[in-house]
Amino acid sequence: MTTVRYCVNGKLVSGIAPTNRGFAYGDGVFRTMRLLNGELQDWPLHYQTLVADCSKIQIVCPSAELLMQEFKYFLASASEEDTQFSIIKIIITRGEGARGYAPPAVSEPTRVLIQSPLPDYPPEMYTHGVALYTCQTRLAHQPLLAGIKHLNRLENVLARAELKDPRFFDGLLRDYDDNVIEAVSGNLFIRKDGMVRTPPLDSCGVAGVMRQKILDWYKTQGQPVVIAPLSMGDLLQADAMIIVNSVYGVLQVSHIDDQPITTNHWAKELRPQLHYVTH
Amino acid sequence: MTTVRYCVNGKLVSGIAPTNRGFAYGDGVFRTMRLLNGELQDWPLHYQTLVADCSKIQIVCPSAELLMQEFKYFLASASEEDTQFSIIKIIITRGEGARGYAPPAVSEPTRVLIQSPLPDYPPEMYTHGVALYTCQTRLAHQPLLAGIKHLNRLENVLARAELKDPRFFDGLLRDYDDNVIEAVSGNLFIRKDGMVRTPPLDSCGVAGVMRQKILDWYKTQGQPVVIAPLSMGDLLQADAMIIVNSVYGVLQVSHIDDQPITTNHWAKELRPQLHYVTH
Numbered sequence: 001m002t003t004v005r006y007c008v009n010g011k012l013v014s015g016i017a018p019t020n021r022g023f024a025y026g027d028g029v030f031r032t033m034r035l036l037n038g039e040l041q042d043w044p045l046h047y048q049t050l051v052a053d054c055s056k057i058q059i060v061c062p063s064a065e066l067l068m069q070e071f072k073y074f075l076a077s078a079s080e081e082d083t084q085f086s087i088i089k090i091i092i093t094r095g096e097g098a099r100g101y102a103p104p105a106v107s108e109p110t111r112v113l114i115q116s117p118l119p120d121y122p123p124e125m126y127t128h129g130v131a132l133y134t135c136q137t138r139l140a141h142q143p144l145l146a147g148i149k150h151l152n153r154l155e156n157v158l159a160r161a162e163l164k165d166p167r168f169f170d171g172l173l174r175d176y177d178d179n180v181i182e183a184v185s186g187n188l189f190i191r192k193d194g195m196v197r198t199p200p201l202d203s204c205g206v207a208g209v210m211r212q213k214i215l216d217w218y219k220t221q222g223q224p225v226v227i228a229p230l231s232m233g234d235l236l237q238a239d240a241m242i243i244v245n246s247v248y249g250v251l252q253v254s255h256i257d258d259q260p261i262t263t264n265h266w267a268k269e270l271r272p273q274l275h276y277v278t279h
Numbered sequence: 280m281t282t283v284r285y286c287v288n289g290k291l292v293s294g295i296a297p298t299n300r301g302f303a304y305g306d307g308v309f310r311t312m313r314l315l316n317g318e319l320q321d322w323p324l325h326y327q328t329l330v331a332d333c334s335k336i337q338i339v340c341p342s343a344e345l346l347m348q349e350f351k352y353f354l355a356s357a358s359e360e361d362t363q364f365s366i367i368k369i370i371i372t373r374g375e376g377a378r379g380y381a382p383p384a385v386s387e388p389t390r391v392l393i394q395s396p397l398p399d400y401p402p403e404m405y406t407h408g409v410a411l412y413t414c415q416t417r418l419a420h421q422p423l424l425a426g427i428k429h430l431n432r433l434e435n436v437l438a439r440a441e442l443k444d445p446r447f448f449d450g451l452l453r454d455y456d457d458n459v460i461e462a463v464s465g466n467l468f469i470r471k472d473g474m475v476r477t478p479p480l481d482s483c484g485v486a487g488v489m490r491q492k493i494l495d496w497y498k499t500q501g502q503p504v505v506i507a508p509l510s511m512g513d514l515l516q517a518d519a520m521i522i523v524n525s526v527y528g529v530l531q532v533s534h535i536d537d538q539p540i541t542t543n544h545w546a547k548e549l550r551p552q553l554h555y556v557t558h
Contacts, residue, residue, distance in 0.1 A: 024309075026433055027433060057436070100464070101438075140420055144437060145419075154424055157300075158423060
């Protein structure tokens with residue numbers, strides 16, 4: 001796949017109106033997932049988070065039936081190769097609006113589907129882990145928007161722009177109280193003395209679907225993940241650390257800046273449990 | 280004017296690509312201004328703030344020449360009535376991008392011009408003032424983005440959605456430390472014992488062009504505005520209060536929730552000093 005394709009409100013059109021509230025105010029939410037052999041991986045969980053996120057900003061999420069109908073129509077025009085392996089991003093916005101912040105009394109949410117090529121990840125990423133850079137950009141505390149994968153992502157953009165050195169795969173994001181919250185493009189977990197820990201996301205950060213899958217899996221194992229604040233010290237002294245999202249799956253962290261982190265088989269053992277196919 | 284018109288990158292097209300970073304991440308800035316007899320009111324100051332805002336998020340603002348050229352082309356297709364009185368919103372985004380937060384190494388910023396009708400404000404608004412509602416939605420502290428009129432405006436959307444009672448013209452926004460910062464759609468000033476005060480915008484809020492004009496005007500009068508934190512108590516005990524933006528100009532505040540605020544001729548006296556034409 002060389003080009004990016006999109007579908008807006010069930011049509012293969014080339015654009016959205018500049019008065020769409022997604023463009024005007026970032027007034028919407030999104031999720032990114034893998035398309036694998038014609039199936040959206042973890043679609044039920046992705047749809048559930050879209051509904052929950054929309055609800056938190058008072059958007060009525062389109063029905064799963066409508067989204068699936070539009071997705072199937074979109075997929076019908078995809079090449080066989082792209083149907084087997086690619087990335088699908090779903091954006092839901094509050095829809096069209098007049099000038100001004102007031103949400104329109106009646107609005108039909110806009111549905112956008114974007115199909116992109118699967119990134120060409122080097123296989124060593126899955127075997128040797130990845131290095132993270134500690135970003136200077138900090139996350140603000142905004143409990144009203146915390147956890148939601150909304151379209152107001154300037155903090156992530158500024159943080160990602162800090163990564164100039166190609167040795168680093170992603171950045172580490174902290175809040176202004178020096179708590180580590182997440183990676184720029186995913187969530188993080190550490191293991192210490194047999195216990196798995198991940199930061200709370202009630203003040204900032206995005207609660208990813210892969211994070212939820214991992215929380216759910218450990219729960220079924222009778223070993224629930226401890227959700228508690230993490231400091232940089234906790235990360236550096238961890239027995240192991242992983243970053244996770246719905247595109248790259250689970251990756252072991254090998255370095256934070258220039259400091260090596262113990263790497264073991266945590267990510268490798270976890271992937272099959274999550275039914276995550278790397279390639 | 281009954282419809283909203285737009286111009287994208289100098290063309291009268293109907294849409295922007297869903298991969299535009301303005302849509303994907305709110306990765307851009309905007310300003311809204313009055314079009315009066317073919318002239319953009321306070322354009323030099325608006326352009327200066329566009330350049331400064333772009334710079335803070337590492338976007339290279341298009342030249343004033345290019346924006347003016349595209350504006351003139353856009354205006355050529357407007358009706359005479361719309362050329363005399365309307366609203367122009369200028370949006371600058373980082374441009375097109377691939378999937379992922381990383382800003383593209385090379386990108387041409389997208390320029391969007393939107394023309395909308397001037398709101399049909401009741402004349403009493405200018406003579407009797409307006410009532411404000413104290414929003415429950417609070418502004419997060421994010422010094423990296425404070426003051427910038429960027430496209431990440433979900434806080435304003437949530438705050439504006441609180442205003443259900445038509446008695447209220449706008450909402451009052453506070454931060455999580457109970458400081459009053461701004462109105463949802465404008466900045467605010469109070470007068471107390473002959474001194475004019477306005478809140479600092481170094482942690483949150485948008486620094487509007489009308490606010491800047493007022494700061495500049497008081498400076499030329501040898502009476503500089505005091506920029507210092509304001510509490511709800513300061514507002515309720517003020518001798519007078521105004522809210523300001525580039526669309527409605529300067530409005531006296533007559534009530535905060537159910538509490539009356541002294542109204543005098545402050546707004547009426549200030550308008551001609553700012554060369555602001557109400558209708």
